[in-house]
Amino acid sequence: MVLPRAARTQRRTRIQEEKEERILEAALEVFSLHGYRGATVDQIAEVAGMSKPNLLYYFRTKEAMHRALITRVLDTWLDPLRELDALGNPVAEIRSYIRRKLEMARDFPRESRLFANEILQGAPNIEDELKGPLKALVDEKAAVIRSWAKAGKIAKCDPYHLIFSIWSTTQHYADFDVQVRAVLGQDNAGDGRFEDAARFLEQLFITGLEVKDPAS
Amino acid sequence: MVLPRAARTQRRTRIQEEKEERILEAALEVFSLHGYRGATVDQIAEVAGMSKPNLLYYFRTKEAMHRALITRVLDTWLDPLRELDALGNPVAEIRSYIRRKLEMARDFPRESRLFANEILQGAPNIEDELKGPLKALVDEKAAVIRSWAKAGKIAKCDPYHLIFSIWSTTQHYADFDVQVRAVLGQDNAGDGRFEDAARFLEQLFITGLEVKDPAS
DNA sequence: CGATAATTTGACCGGTTGGTAAACATTACA
DNA sequence: TGTAATGTTTACCAACCGGTCAAATTATCG
Structure with a gap:
């Protein structure tokens, strides 16, 4: 299989939890500083300490990342x-x-x-x-x-x-x-x-x- | 001559005044909605109703446009x-x-x-x-x-x-x-x-x- | 008018960006 | 342990973006 995000229906692996957490943390850092358009996927990947394709394995698009981040944060906000x-x-x-x-x-x-x-x-x-x-x-x-x-x-x-x-x-x-x-x-x-x-x-x-x- | 912005030292032509005005108006529209990075020169040119090279004839860089806009607006603000x-x-x-x-x-x-x-x-x-x-x-x-x-x-x-x-x-x-x-x-x-x-x-x-x- | 300067445009360029393909590595689990 | 699923990387691409250039067009003025 090559569909990690489709695994949403299944239970998530330990690695998925960890990496998605690291990505969203990095995304928060970068999006909050530069806005959606100003942030680049490479930047987020670097802050998250992983390669861009690896990041895109967990969130298939920049927009998906942003959406996930917003909905998570809005709640606690x-x-x-x-x-x-x-x-x-x-x-x-x-x-x-x-x-x-x-x-x-x-x-x-x-x-x-x-x-x-x-x-x-x-x-x-x-x-x-x-x-x-x-x-x-x-x-x-x-x-x-x-x-x-x-x-x-x-x-x-x-x-x-x-x-x-x-x-x-x-x-x-x-x-x-x-x-x-x-x-x-x-x-x-x-x-x-x-x-x-x-x-x-x-x-x-x-x-x-x-x-x-x-x-x- | 090919240096319109250098004309700053000279008196400006009627056309210069008009076009710079139109450009800054368009820039305000676009920058305020998308931020500096999110705005594109093409977008501003389109709103201003002129071609991109023509716009860049009046403001040589995107940053110069932004700077001119900010300093003008800050004062009245x-x-x-x-x-x-x-x-x-x-x-x-x-x-x-x-x-x-x-x-x-x-x-x-x-x-x-x-x-x-x-x-x-x-x-x-x-x-x-x-x-x-x-x-x-x-x-x-x-x-x-x-x-x-x-x-x-x-x-x-x-x-x-x-x-x-x-x-x-x-x-x-x-x-x-x-x-x-x-x-x-x-x-x-x-x-x-x-x-x-x-x-x-x-x-x-x-x-x-x-x-x-x-x-x- | 004629010539000189100012303005406008289409074609183009190099760098960046979001995203992909496919080979390679690692993990989970029977 | 073997193997299938999951995770990672290298190389790459097409679209976009800021900016240039040279040629064409228009305004200015003696």
């Missing part, structure tokens, strides 16, 4: 929002959602840039994922936030745009890292800017969402 | 921040800065995406611009904001991260337009999302920055 608990304390829930998103921007910047690249260029490959699972999750959590506002637990506001603004402010520190560093100056070594950002964003969102007159 | 007036009413100044940035995201999304693409991929060509003019301008305005906070006109906060969060929230509606539309649903026709965003962001930032105890 939405975890912070999934954890938003309708039964928790509203302000505390939003605060820790912001913290989690900011931690992801710090710890998984490549994943963030992968999506940014994709969406920036019109999301040609993942439009279905956006309109399906992503929209469903956001709709669900927006309803939760709206109910908190209705109950007077937080200020009345558009829950969708609240979520957008949390996404954008936190992911900014991953996607626009170069700009952030350039503007803040030379102290690029540590994670200080993330701590400063956390303080600022907490102040902004929590104060901005506080209920002025707690009489309910 | 920073105008909203330049207008932030140290002598104006602090809250009103910040409010109208947010409004101006959001209007730019609505009216010039290609320009926004051009920068986003560039910075996302490590800003290989404009690092100097970031560390030079851009940092200088941000430093200047951050000092203004800090003085407002010191004077008790707005809440104490990190001015750099305030600027970052205004940038990210507003540009989000240009750069991640596809995602915003996918999440908000089918009503993609109008600009309603920008009006909703304006309302939300105003509430968020102005409430978040208000001084709680106005005793100064």
